[in-house]
Each structure stands twice: as structure tokens, then as C-alpha cells.
Amino acid sequence: MKLHCLGTAGYHPNDTRQTTSFFISEANLLLDAGTGVFRLDKLIRDPELSILLSHAHLDHVVGLTYFLDLLGTTPLQRIHVYGEERKLKAIQEHLFHEAIFPVLPPLVWHPIDSEPGPWQVGQTSVTWFPLQHPGGSVGYRLQLPGVSLAYVTDTTSRHDSSYWSKIQGVDWLIHECNFRDEQQELAEKTGHSCISAVLENAYRNGIQRLIVMHMNPLEKGPDPIGLAAATARLGEKTPPYILLATDSTAIDLSSL
Numbered sequence: 001m002k003l004h005c006l007g008t009a010g011y012h013p014n015d016t017r018q019t020t021s022f023f024i025s026e027a028n029l030l031l032d033a034g035t036g037v038f039r040l041d042k043l044i045r046d047p048e049l050s051i052l053l054s055h056a057h058l059d060h061v062v063g064l065t066y067f068l069d070l071l072g073t074t075p076l077q078r079i080h081v082y083g084e085e086r087k088l089k090a091i092q093e094h095l096f097h098e099a100i101f102p103v104l105p106p107l108v109w110h111p112i113d114s115e116p117g118p119w120q121v122g123q124t125s126v127t128w129f130p131l132q133h134p135g136g137s138v139g140y141r142l143q144l145p146g147v148s149l150a151y152v153t154d155t156t157s158r159h160d161s162s163y164w165s166k167i168q169g170v171d172w173l174i175h176e177c178n179f180r181d182e183q184q185e186l187a188e189k190t191g192h193s194c195i196s197a198v199l200e201n202a203y204r205n206g207i208q209r210l211i212v213m214h215m216n217p218l219e220k221g222p223d224p225i226g227l228a229a230a231t232a233r234l235g236e237k238t239p240p241y242i243l244l245a246t247d248s249t250a251i252d253l254s255s256l
Helices: 035-042 058-073 085-095 162-166 181-190 195-204 227-234
Strands: 002-007 021-024 029-031 048-052 078-083 107-111 119-121 124-131 137-144 147-152 172-176 209-213 241-244 249-252
Touching: 002 035, 021 035, 035 058, 058 078, 058 085, 078 085, 085 107, 124 162, 137 162, 172 195, 195 209, 195 227, 227 241
Parallel strands: 029 048, 048 078, 078 107, 147 172, 172 209, 209 241
Antiparallel strands: 002 021, 002 249, 021 029, 119 124, 124 137, 137 147
């Protein structure tokens, strides 16, 4: 079971990172549709694809406009898009307004508001939960064949955040971390997380395997969020396995 990191930055791309998008190839499931969507051309093997959207900010949805290319270069024929009804309507009315993008890909819209879950997307059981973020966001818990995963992006991680109760016992947590610890004020203002809060809260909630993503694109070094300093300061009070997501890499979710 492979998780393909198509885009691992937030806000806008930089020279090495596209914006947020992750593909679980065996489940034919895409988590968000940022600018990394173009990398699906080498991965799609089926005529239908399902996308779980966390929210409708452009860095997570602009890739929906890239599917016309993929229709001509892959077996893809239909794309199922899941998200909150208000967000799906905003995407249809604005991103796909005829003055902006007049030729629609074959998208099928699925509002999740009335289905807290779990519901099935192929062989994957999906549950969604609300996150605190300007404009609103949602996270997802996925039960895949043989492995469970939670996807939490665009939120400020706090010890009392309600989403922690929704992801107890997952095998993997994919969690946003846009800022270094010294940027806490900006993180709070924009609805994002700093690294030490993510590490500490994940540890408190028994997370064993943490994948950190949605990083500040202005930080271009090998450690854009200060992970090394944070883990050194926190010592053993961090998850045992922490991975900084990198574009164009694949993570084996079966390696438990």
C-alpha cells in the first residue's frame, strides 16, 4: 500500500515542492488536489478516481483543473469529488466559472455533510471530522485493507483539539505543519500548526507513525520547519517514527 507524495507544500509551490496532494495508489484515492496533481500521469491505472477534499482554498483544489490533460494520457474517465457541500458549490461556481475555466472535466460531486461516516469509497472506509481553520476544513480517517490512516491539514494543533479523539489508534497520521516554533503568532493567525505542538500532541495521543506535510514554501532548506531542533528539545516525547514528506517520493504504508 503506497502513499505517493505529489505535493507537500502549502500556499504556493516552490522549486522543490508542489502544493498539497497525496495519492494512495492501491485505493485509487487522492487526498486533496493541489498543484501536484499533474504527477498523477504516471500513476493512474483505472478509469475512475476518488478525491477527498479537506477544504476549498486554492492550494488544495486548483489541481482539479488539471484533469483535462490526464484524460488524454491515462485511462481516467470519471472523477468523484467528496467534500462539504458549501465548499463543493464554491468550487463549481468560482473555480469552474465559465469566465475562468469553461471546459469541465468529468467531475461527480459528493457532499459529505449528511454522511458523518463511515462510508465506503471502493474498499476504503471513510470517516470525516471538522477542523478549526479560517473558512473551515475537515480531516479524514481511512480504514484501508490492512492499514489505517488519518489526514489532518490546515488547522492549528492544540492539546484539546477535538480531532484527536477521532483518530485514536490509527497506524499513520499525515499532519500539516506550516511553521517553525518561532512563528507561532503567524500560525495562529492563519490557522496552521507549528512543529513542536504537532509532535507533542501526536505523542500524547499515542501516534506511532507521523508524516509531516503542508510546509511553508518560503522555507527551502532540507528542514523547513525546524524538525531536528524540536525533536532534540522534546527528547523521547515525540512519536517513534517521524517522516518529513518530500515531493515525488512514495511511502510504504504496509511497513508497520
